Amino acid sequence: MSSFSHREMELLSALRRAGGSARGTELAKAMNVSEETVRRTIKSLATSGALVRVHGGAYLIGTRNDPSFFRRINKHAEEKRLIAATIARIVTDGMTIFLDVGSTTAFVAEELRHQHAGLTVVTNSIGVAQTLVNTNGNRVHMLGGELQSNERGTFGHVAERQARRFAYDMAVLSSDALSAERGFLYLSAAEAHLATEIAVSAARVLMGIDRHKFSATAPHCGPEPEAVDQIVSDQAPRGRLSAALRNWDIDVTTAQ
Structure with a gap:
């Protein structure tokens, strides 16, 4: 059984639909929640090692996505x-x-x-x-x-x-x-x-x-x-x- 909350599962799903990486504003829009909610959820998921938190967004662990977009x-x-x-x-x-x-x-x-x-x-x-x-x-x-x-x-x-x-x-x-x-x-x-x-x-x-x-x-x-x-x-x-x-x-x- 997954140890992730419903909100965390929703965010991970939104990241996958976005190709593995997304900015916080995009995730908030996709999930119909506030950007503050997204930031808290990203922080929690990053602590558990499910994703990598970067300034402005996040990307999934184990994907081929290059976080170069976030650097740019x-x-x-x-x-x-x-x-x-x-x-x-x-x-x-x-x-x-x-x-x-x-x-x-x-x-x-x-x-x-x-x-x-x-x-x-x-x-x-x-x-x-x-x-x-x-x-x-x-x-x-x-x-x-x-x-x-x-x-x-x-x-x-x-x-x-x-x-x-x-x-x-x-x-x-x-x-x-x-x-x-x-x-x-x-x-x-x-x-x-x-x-x-x-x-x-x-x-x-x-x-x-x-x-x-x-x-x-x-x-x-x-x-x-x-x-x-x-x-x-x-x-x-x-x-x-x-x-x-x-x-x-x-x-x-x-x-x-």
């Missing part, structure tokens, strides 16, 4: 929250929007949950879908395809084909690096391909990028810079990067 989302978290709040003010009620698997985008989803209604949200992110589904009249479409547990999202030709079936008012994307020579760069080829497909289908493409990406590099090119309309960052780019963004006719918004 907690890295420069304040800057990402600032960027997300600014992006949420740009979005308007009733829009059809795409949100990707980026850690900054996870913060955007939380902001949208509290601020906007009637959105049609298309995403390949498990976390984004769980955050926004059944909230304020939003309709959420989760792309199919191959699930990559380290990104907590779906990728591949199935996801790309389904993504092309929507007419986006806005795509909110992220990247791993921003180069004055090559534009928006990604560590994952699959993520770069999907972002490129989405950018072609969107009326407006917005990139949420913190300043630390300005000095980073990555091997895969994403959307053509000319396909991007706006970036929101916690700090304005300078020098050659600033000149390149002007040449590409990309608006720069500094998060306030």
